[in-house]
Amino acid sequence: MITTTVPDIDTLRIGVLCGGDSPERPGSIASGEHASKALADAGLTTDLIDIADTPLSALPGRIDVALLGLHGLHGEDGKVQGALEVAGLPYTGSGVLASALGMHKPTFKNLLTHDRVDTPRWVVIRPEVSIESTLSVVRHTLGYPVFVKPSSGGGSLAAGIAHDEAALRRMIEATNCDPYSEYMVEEYVQGIPCTVGLIEVDGRLVTLPVHDVESKNEFYDYEAKHNPDLRIEHCPSILPAPTTETMKYVARRVFAMIGAHGVLRVDFMAAANGRVTVLECNTLPGLSQRGNLATMAKAGGISYPALMKHLVRTAFTKPAYLP
Secondary structure, three states: OOOOOOOOHHHOEEEEEEOOOOOOHHHHHHHHHHHHHHHHHOOOEEEEEEOOOOOHHHOEOOEOEEEEOOOOOOOOOOHHHHHHHHHOOOEOOOOHHHHHHHHOHHHHHHHHHHOOOOOOOEEEEOOOOOHHHHHHHHHHHOOOOEEEEEOOOOOOOOOEEEOOHHHHHHHHHHHHHOOOOOEEEEEOOOEEEEEEEEEEEOOEEEEOOOEEEEEOOOOOOHHHHHOHHHEEEEOOOOOOHHHHHHHHHHHHHHHHHHOOOOEEEEEEEEEOOOOEEEEEEEOOOOOOOOOHHHHHHHHOOOOHHHHHHHHHHHHHOOOOOOO
């Protein structure tokens, strides 16, 4: 279905897929709009498509390749990738398996642990297990404070810190009202949030400069991620070189571990004691011109329009079969 010969993308109809029904829809719309405008300004033929309004079955014949600006559930988790495989449409980024592995944090963290990569300890909140039992496990294995977040989600939506058992109890009870079906409790590691981007350029995987951020909120939450007044960013990172080189090395290990393709962003926490731990990975990083991926690319000498073109080309460099 997918050839390793990269066509001239100037001749292609590029469908920029965004939106959908994920809780992360607003960020996805921003990604799609920014990417579509950059490609159109570069003279390419683009079609901005909100998958909440357009069924994927309507895309063959309308577009030649899909640039995925999707975030979160039903877009980043392998489901859209599978539908595009069935439809015979080339698409950017990772395949079905890597997308699913990167999205479901407990599975991803199990892989990290098996591969001896540092990641915060965690407990999955299961609806069939009583709150009392979950609290007991957290008390004896993690201690406090802890971080609560959806098992499949991003952008720090529906996430937060529980400083004690009473707070954790309230957060667990509140998960019943949220759109995510599964949550997890994670060891809270205090430090500096960092991220490493990887992008395929002319058939070669390039590791971008490390990006670090200091949040003015209690943690790097949704508000701080979308309000530049609430954060201080450094790219390249101002952390010591041994720390950033470790992150780059581990990011490439993660890329290989999940079988990612084309692009990946790996998020870390750099603790004051020198610990560097992997929080999660993102097989479809945000495509906003002010987002982390674009910021890292710019620091690495890749302009925003060039970054979007490199992403489009990743749709045509997949192996003949990619799980």
